[in-house]
Amino acid sequence: MTTPATKIVIVSGQEFSVPAATDNEAIRTQLSGMGFADVASATIQTGKRTVDGQEVQTIEFVKKAGTKGMDGAELAQLLEAVPPATLPTVRSYGPTAQQAALLDELSEAELTFDQALAMGDELERALDTCHEGPPTPSTKGANLCRTLDQLVAVASVAPVAW
Amino acid sequence: MPHPRPTRRGRVSRACRLVRGLGKAAQRRSPLHSETAATYQVALDRVRDLKRLFPAFYWEHIANRHITPRALMAAVTAFLSLVNNELFAIEDVGVLEIPMDPLRALAYTEDGSRDPLIELEEAASWLAQPRPEMYGVGTEGILEEETPQQLLTLALWHLCRNTNWSIGVDIGDVIGFSYVEQDIAEYLVKLPSLPAGVVMEHLVTAVKLPPWSDQDEFDELICYAFARTDNAMANTTNYEIDIVYGGQTDEVWEHALELASVAREAAELAARYGRWAHSVADDPKRELRRLAKALHTAAEAAALTKPQRTKTLIEVLTDIEQVMV
Numbered sequence: 001m002t003t004p005a006t007k008i009v010i011v012s013g014q015e016f017s018v019p020a021a022t023d024n025e026a027i028r029t030q031l032s033g034m035g036f037a038d039v040a041s042a043t044i045q046t047g048k049r050t051v052d053g054q055e056v057q058t059i060e061f062v063k064k065a066g067t068k069g070m071d072g073a074e075l076a077q078l079l080e081a082v083p084p085a086t087l088p089t090v091r092s093y094g095p096t097a098q099q100a101a102l103l104d105e106l107s108e109a110e111l112t113f114d115q116a117l118a119m120g121d122e123l124e125r126a127l128d129t130c131h132e133g134p135p136t137p138s139t140k141g142a143n144l145c146r147t148l149d150q151l152v153a154v155a156s157v158a159p160v161a162w
Numbered sequence: 163m164p165h166p167r168p169t170r171r172g173r174v175s176r177a178c179r180l181v182r183g184l185g186k187a188a189q190r191r192s193p194l195h196s197e198t199a200a201t202y203q204v205a206l207d208r209v210r211d212l213k214r215l216f217p218a219f220y221w222e223h224i225a226n227r228h229i230t231p232r233a234l235m236a237a238v239t240a241f242l243s244l245v246n247n248e249l250f251a252i253e254d255v256g257v258l259e260i261p262m263d264p265l266r267a268l269a270y271t272e273d274g275s276r277d278p279l280i281e282l283e284e285a286a287s288w289l290a291q292p293r294p295e296m297y298g299v300g301t302e303g304i305l306e307e308e309t310p311q312q313l314l315t316l317a318l319w320h321l322c323r324n325t326n327w328s329i330g331v332d333i334g335d336v337i338g339f340s341y342v343e344q345d346i347a348e349y350l351v352k353l354p355s356l357p358a359g360v361v362m363e364h365l366v367t368a369v370k371l372p373p374w375s376d377q378d379e380f381d382e383l384i385c386y387a388f389a390r391t392d393n394a395m396a397n398t399t400n401y402e403i404d405i406v407y408g409g410q411t412d413e414v415w416e417h418a419l420e421l422a423s424v425a426r427e428a429a430e431l432a433a434r435y436g437r438w439a440h441s442v443a444d445d446p447k448r449e450l451r452r453l454a455k456a457l458h459t460a461a462e463a464a465a466l467t468k469p470q471r472t473k474t475l476i477e478v479l480t481d482i483e484q485v486m487v
Contacts, residue, residue, distance in 0.1 A: 095193075100193055103193040103194055103199075104193050106194075106202065106229060107193055107194055107198075109228045109229055109230045109233075110228070111228065111229050112225065112226050112227060112228055112229065113206075113209055113224050113225055113226075113227055113229055113233075113237065114225040114226060116206060116229055117206070117209065117210055117213060123206070124203065127194070127199045127200075127202055127203050128199075128203075130193075130194045130195065130196050130198075130199035130200075131196045131199065131200070
């Protein structure tokens with residue numbers, strides 16, 4: 001049995017044939033330059049394949065798993081390391097209690113013109129709040145809520161771990 | 163196996179209920195609708211202008227009144243009446259009835275047929291940015307209505323049609339479509355126009371017409387006919403503001419006092435032009451003939467007194483060299 005002159009390089013589902021003596025790191029450098037960005041951090045797995053009765057070495061570049069591939073312990077560790085984020089407070093709209101009282105006074109004719117003008121921006125700001133409305137939900141969020149609203153709950157007949 | 167029966171339980175997800183709950187928690191009651199609030203805002207802005215521009219009237223008649231829709235309407239219409247009388251004329255778009263006498267506006271009474279708040283709401287955008295009356299002369303005014311100024315204006319446009327102040331439209335057509343009587347129009351178009359190349363800026367300073375009033379300066383009045391005065395409101399027509407600028411007149415109230423001064427000058431100029439125009443209309447053939455003669459004489463005089471061309475540096479140096487030799 002003769003030694004095969006080539007070896008097979010496998011990357012992203014594609015296979016290349018290179019001279020058997022080519023250094024694996026040289027192949028990595030070459031592939032990175034060809035646009036296979038993940039190759040730079042990929043691990044190399046070697047194997048063997050029989051081609052035309054000859055055993056040929058295979059070099060496969062396997063991407064490193066991201067967080068999606070974490071197991072439970074790794075995920076728990078990651079979550080512990082992430083600092084807690086403060087969620088934005090819900091934005092209130094409409095007049096404050098004080099502004100509402102002022103608007104009531106205005107609409108009930110309890111203010112004179114001079115009292116109103118003497119308030120300056122205070123009355124203006126109270127009137128401005130009448131133009132405020134609830135924040136508009138995103139279309140995606142609104143659709144999700146609508147879908148969830150109309151979703152009929154069905155008792156599961158399958159085991160949870162099915 | 164029986165098909166699982168749908169259940170109503172859990173129909174609205176907890177997440178949705180939570181989101182809705184948050185929405186309700188954040189909302190506070192607004193005692194006024196947005197439109198009503200906006201109306202109050204615009205009306206109170208005008209009352210603030212009333213206080214600033216007419217303080218005596220404000221303190222005597224407005225300051226201590228309680229704010230009701232009726233009182234708002236009264237204060238706003240009184241303000242507009244004062245503006246019309248003392249500052250500048252505001253274009254009447256027919257949305258509010260503005261009496262001549264501001265005190266009459268204060269006596270505004272509801273007859274039940276109209277809601278003052280709704281009326282004010284409909285007038286809100288106009289109240290925020292009304293258009294002051296403009297005093298300019300334009301082809302639209304000449305073609306759309308019979309004005310006393312039209313014969314004089316058409317005469318000036320015709321006589322100067324070949325100069326650098328040509329109005330840019332076929333003046334023969336304008337005369338043809340105007341309300342000028344046919345025999346006068348025919349007489350007018352036969353009057354010789356000034357020759358091409360006349361520089362009107364030079365001509366107007368040389369015009370001498372027999373004065374029909376001691377105070378009139380014809381150069382300014384001729385400039386007025388061609389929208390060439392120093393006064394923007396005398397150079398602009400209502401049509402231009404409405405059509406060319408989409409009726410937009412910004413910061414009218416902020417600059418009310420400055421506008422009043424410009425409007426007063428423009429109105430005086432328009433009135434003086436109107437008096438001249440009336441004298442032309444009273445005896446058209448004689449006055450048109452005199453006008454044509456005066457302009458041709460002035461054109462010749464202007465040509466004679468035309469300033470010398472400024473010498474170039476080379477020419478100046480050549481002169482110096484010749485003197486030295």
